[in-house]
Amino acid sequence: MKFDRRSLLGAAVLAASLGAAPAQAQTEIQWWHAMTGANNDVIVRLAEEFNASQKDYKVVPAYKGSYADTLNAGIAAFRAGNAPHILQVFEVGTATMMGARGAIKPVQDMMKEAGETFDPKAYLPAITGYYSTTKGEMLSFPFNSSSAVMWINKDKFRQAGLNPDQPPKTWPEVFEAAKKLKAVSPTCGFSTAWITWVNIEQLGAWHNTPLGTKANGMDGFDTQFQINAPLFVRHLQNLMDLQKDRTFDYSGRTNTGEGRFTSGECPIFMTSSAFFGNVRANAKFDWGNTVLPYYPDVAGAPQNSIIGGASLWVMGGKKADEYKGVAKFFTFLSNVDRQVKLHTESGYLPITKAAYEKVKASGFYTQNPHLETPLLQLNNKEPTENSRGLRFGSLVQIRDIWAEEYEAALTGKKTAKEALDAAVSRGNDMLRQFERTVSR
Amino acid sequence: MEKRVVFNGRLLPYLLLAPQLVITLVFFYWPAGQAVLQSFLVQDAFGLSTEFVWFENYQVLFSKPEYYKSMVTTAIFSSLVAFFSLSIALLLAVQADRHIKFAAGYKTLLIWPYAVAPAVAGVLWLFMFQPSLGLVSQAIRVAGFEWNPLLRQDHAMTLVVMSATWKQISYNFLFFLAGLQAIPKSVIEAAAIDGARPARRFWTIIFPLLSPTTFFLLVVNVVYVFFDTFGIIDAATQGGPAKGTETMVYKVYSDGRSGGDLGGSAAQSVVLMVIVIALTAIQFRYVERKVQY
Numbered sequence: 001m002k003f004d005r006r007s008l009l010g011a012a013v014l015a016a017s018l019g020a021a022p023a024q025a026q027t028e029i030q031w032w033h034a035m036t037g038a039n040n041d042v043i044v045r046l047a048e049e050f051n052a053s054q055k056d057y058k059v060v061p062a063y064k065g066s067y068a069d070t071l072n073a074g075i076a077a078f079r080a081g082n083a084p085h086i087l088q089v090f091e092v093g094t095a096t097m098m099g100a101r102g103a104i105k106p107v108q109d110m111m112k113e114a115g116e117t118f119d120p121k122a123y124l125p126a127i128t129g130y131y132s133t134t135k136g137e138m139l140s141f142p143f144n145s146s147s148a149v150m151w152i153n154k155d156k157f158r159q160a161g162l163n164p165d166q167p168p169k170t171w172p173e174v175f176e177a178a179k180k181l182k183a184v185s186p187t188c189g190f191s192t193a194w195i196t197w198v199n200i201e202q203l204g205a206w207h208n209t210p211l212g213t214k215a216n217g218m219d220g221f222d223t224q225f226q227i228n229a230p231l232f233v234r235h236l237q238n239l240m241d242l243q244k245d246r247t248f249d250y251s252g253r254t255n256t257g258e259g260r261f262t263s264g265e266c267p268i269f270m271t272s273s274a275f276f277g278n279v280r281a282n283a284k285f286d287w288g289n290t291v292l293p294y295y296p297d298v299a300g301a302p303q304n305s306i307i308g309g310a311s312l313w314v315m316g317g318k319k320a321d322e323y324k325g326v327a328k329f330f331t332f333l334s335n336v337d338r339q340v341k342l343h344t345e346s347g348y349l350p351i352t353k354a355a356y357e358k359v360k361a362s363g364f365y366t367q368n369p370h371l372e373t374p375l376l377q378l379n380n381k382e383p384t385e386n387s388r389g390l391r392f393g394s395l396v397q398i399r400d401i402w403a404e405e406y407e408a409a410l411t412g413k414k415t416a417k418e419a420l421d422a423a424v425s426r427g428n429d430m431l432r433q434f435e436r437t438v439s440r
Numbered sequence: 441m442e443k444r445v446v447f448n449g450r451l452l453p454y455l456l457l458a459p460q461l462v463i464t465l466v467f468f469y470w471p472a473g474q475a476v477l478q479s480f481l482v483q484d485a486f487g488l489s490t491e492f493v494w495f496e497n498y499q500v501l502f503s504k505p506e507y508y509k510s511m512v513t514t515a516i517f518s519s520l521v522a523f524f525s526l527s528i529a530l531l532l533a534v535q536a537d538r539h540i541k542f543a544a545g546y547k548t549l550l551i552w553p554y555a556v557a558p559a560v561a562g563v564l565w566l567f568m569f570q571p572s573l574g575l576v577s578q579a580i581r582v583a584g585f586e587w588n589p590l591l592r593q594d595h596a597m598t599l600v601v602m603s604a605t606w607k608q609i610s611y612n613f614l615f616f617l618a619g620l621q622a623i624p625k626s627v628i629e630a631a632a633i634d635g636a637r638p639a640r641r642f643w644t645i646i647f648p649l650l651s652p653t654t655f656f657l658l659v660v661n662v663v664y665v666f667f668d669t670f671g672i673i674d675a676a677t678q679g680g681p682a683k684g685t686e687t688m689v690y691k692v693y694s695d696g697r698s699g700g701d702l703g704g705s706a707a708q709s710v711v712l713m714v715i716v717i718a719l720t721a722i723q724f725r726y727v728e729r730k731v732q733y
Contacts, residue, residue: 075485099484100484103488188572251590253678259573260572263572263573396700397698404683410591411681434700437484437485
């Protein structure tokens with residue numbers, strides 16, 4: 001094993017000089033995030049604008065890899081005693097963060113202690129509900145939110161003799177349309193990214209059907225999964241039947257299959273509304289999006305969809321002065337005009353009611369209806385305990401378990417019921433493991 | 441007049457050994473010890489609550505059918521990769537050992553893939569074989585074969601075996617080539633004069649004389665497949681579909697990282713450590729006896 005002594009020395013000198021560099025007067029706020037490309041530019045610009053707007057605090061953003069990487073980097077840093085002030089965590093990590101009460105500072109408490117004006121009611125409930133306790137206490141600050149929507153290739157619709165201005169509304173209509181679309185796109189009638197987010201999590205909320213007991217885990221970590229209920233079994237069975245001739249064609253667990261929509265291969269594709277930037281840049285055909293389909297015979301459907309994306313968590317154990325800076329930064333982010341700009345330029349959902357109303361009043365959505373689709377869907381009805389959000393520990397890995405069972409069913413190794421029964425029992429094992437470590 | 445330099449005491453030899461010892465202790469024994477300790481604990485991801493549970497993590501681990509499945513997957517994966525990477529490398533080395541034009545260029549090109557990082561190798565192969573966008577898979581589909589590693593476990597396994605093999609061939613090739621060149625030409629010529637044909641010369645002379653190299657490579661390759669193929673699997677299949685390519689080392693990662701189950705993950709890495717130590721010991725003790733040096 002060899003070390004290059006000169007470079008080591010160089011690194012040491014560099015580290016020492018960097019450590020000494022920041023001026024005493026300014027308090028630094030570390031912000032770890034997982035945004036790349038255009039979204040990273042948004043983060044950098046927000047930090048720059050905030051730093052220019054006042055002199056006491058300096059927000060320093062740092063990219064830490066994928067969502068899972070960033071969460072793990074935050075956890076490791078916390079264990080080592082140097083956590084950042086602000087950590088961006090994806091929505092499935094919510095229960096993990098919430099379970100670590102000693103490691104976080106609830107946003108609402110922090111705002112109050114720092115003396116910032118803060119009204120939780122000013123925020124869109126469909127978004128903040130996901131990040132709040134059942135009592136309505138806001139724990140983390142929503143940053144980039146999206147929801148799952150249905151993207152359609154209008155050119156292919158016309159070629160197949162379908163009317164793109166009247167896209168299918170229900171699942172049976174989607175299946176019928178996909179069968180016709182197969183004539184013009186033989187390898188894929190329709191598909192979805194994030195297989196479990198779209199076909200289990202969103203499906204449940206959209207049909208007002210619980211994924212688990214205790215209000216989807218919101219009321220306690222002793223929750224049990226119920227995703228082997230008839231709705232979920234029927235839906236998986238439909239996908240299995242259609243997979244045989246590729247009227248439905250599986251596109252993987254994450255969003256790596258999204259290229260199948262922009263390339264024109266899959267004319268109907270369900271994925272995040274944040275796919276917008278990619279579609280705008282890469283789709284060389286007439287496209288649009290619409291709300292998710294539903295099964296019309298399920299009572300109460302469609303209810304409302306749930307969000308995806310990430311929120312900003314404030315880590316615990318920092319100085320009061322530092323929290324003051326974080327609180328000022330959150331106030332800065334909540335500013336109506338800033339929210340309007342963020343929403344219309346980046347495609348993130350606005351987080352305050354005022355910002356949404358302002359964009360609506362400006363007539364922006366008549367020209368850009370695809371940016372309003374997720375909002376219409378999220379606000380479709382007042383959220384119920386089945387559609388407010390999910391609070392399952394270890395959901396990151398549980399999603400993988402569910403995806404594995406889905407894959408086993410789609411390849412015919414298991415029946416729909418067997419696969420979902422296994423998804424429930426294996427998921428419950430994970431929940432019990434999580435419950436055991438957080439409840440002490 | 442004593443000219444010899446004599447070092448008194450034991451200080452100096454220990455001092456000279458110290459850097460190596462420190463590196464071994466800090467980078468190998470300390471983390472290994474940490475893993476053993478962690479495997480006896482049940483802890484949340486943030487380390488806020490810790491419970492000492494003795495062997496419970498191991499009991500849970502061995503009660504789960506998924507764990508045995510990942511063992512089988514690892515066995516299949518490692519035998520396939522070791523077999524193909526060794527035999528293809530040997531074939532190429534035997535060809536390169538002859539007097540051919542552009543031998544140097546040919547050898548350099550063969551060694552190249554070794555410089556590619558495992559994750560990059562995984563991505564490269566994924567680009568070629570991604571079901572709907574990959575270049576090669578489009579060609580395969582045109583030929584009428586339903587290539588789909590996203591759903592078919594055998595296809596996914598083929599994909600990771602191909603990329604892991606491709607990556608390891610260069611290394612094996614290099615050692616085989618050196619081994620071949622160390623075989624005295626006179627022995628082979630003598631056999632040729634006695635009328636032995638190339639195939640016979642290979643199996644009765646070259647292959648046995650090459651066995652120390654083959655044995656060494658077998659050990660190295662098994663360790664490679666157990667640990668270093670992680671990047672390839674992560675980039676190409678993430679252990680899917682339905683755990684079809686989840687090897688033991690990938691399971692350590694997915695349970696510990698995405699699952700936040702540090703105790704269970706540590707228990708798995710201890711098991712993995714024991715398996716590799718045992719495999720290496722068996723190889724040295726029993727296989728080496730049959731090897732002719």
